[in-house]
Amino acid sequence: MAVVEISQHVDARGSSCPMPIVKTAQAIKTVASGQLIEVLATDPGSTKDLAAWSKTTGNELVEQSVDGGVYRFVLRRK
Amino acid sequence: MTIVAERPVTTARETVEPAPQPAFQEAAEPVAKDILIIDYSGDLEKVWATMILASTSAAMGVKTRVFVTFWGLQVFVKDSKRITGETWMQKMLSFMQRPGVSHRKLSKMNFMGMGPWMMRKLAKKYGVASPKELLEAAQAMGVEFIPCQMTMDMFGLKPEDMIEGMAEPVGAATVIGLISEHSVPLFI
Incomplete structure (x- = not known):
């Protein structure tokens, strides 16, 4: 997997x-x-909400995972 | 007299039932519309809904305006203001219901403040942002809060009574104008 650099x-x-x-x-x-x-x-609702946010704003949802009740999302700015 | 009922020629294609439309149709491109929330109520639960929707809408990149009228105006008076208005009736009104976003009452189960107190406790426990926090976030994201000129006058509210960053007061025609042109209205 390529190393992804998180800016924020x-x-x-x-x-x-x-x-x-x-x-x-x-x-x-x-x-x-x-x-x-x-x-x-x-917040379990954040999986659906962040997907909707990504779709509406056009900022790409690159990665999504869950680990021990913590949801992690990586998004790329449009 | 004979009535000739002209029967339309039905072809096989016309009798085919149309495919059921999905309840939620996905638009290929996000529709460029803006949102206008009419905040009529000053009740805690409705103010909360207003702030949640306004901040979310701005976060989604949708131009968002909140027209603040009637009891809703009380929400946007500074928390530190206790008495507003000029006449004794206007003063009485503000005395009977303390203005400010942090002093909202529930429309039911208020129990002299016990209800809102419990609500705040629960919100804190479950990580729900308070109306004040959401209001500040909404303002930071560019939500315009527009007071109603007529209600301002009627309640004797002056611009300096209101929180920082409120837009210029307007009237109902501006609201209807926005709705008829491009804004999706929400009345809360």
Whole structure:
């Protein structure tokens, strides 16, 4: 697997809807187009919500995984 | 007199039942529409809904405006303001229901403040952001909060009574204009 360089980390663990989305939206503005951000969340709804956010905003959801109740997303800025 | 009912010629293709439409049709391109939330209520649970939808909408990159009217205006008075208005009736109104986003009451099960207190406890436990936090996030993401001029006058509210960053007050015609042109309205 290629090494992916994360430019910005978002820790939304412990936050409920809509904070994972709000924090992601704020963080993506701080990176340049094409750069990656990593989002950590514990809200189970965030899997659907981040997918919807990615679709609406056009920022690509590159990676998605879950480990011990923590959801991890990697998104690329449009 | 004979009535000739003209029967349409049915072909095989016309009688075929149309395929059931999916309840949610995926648009190839996101539809460029903006959202206008009309915040009419000052009740805690509805203010919460307003703030959640407004901040999420802005986070999704959708241009979002919130028209604040009637009881909703009380939400956008500074938390530190206790009494607003000029006449005794306006002052009485603000005295009876403390203005400010942090002083909202539930529309049911308020129990003299016990309800909102429990709600805040639960929200904290489950990591739900407070209306104030969501309001600040929404403002940071460029949500426009537009007060209703008529209600401002009626309640005797002055621009300096309101929180920082409110838009210029407008009237109903502006709201209807936005809805008829391009805004999707939500009345809360």
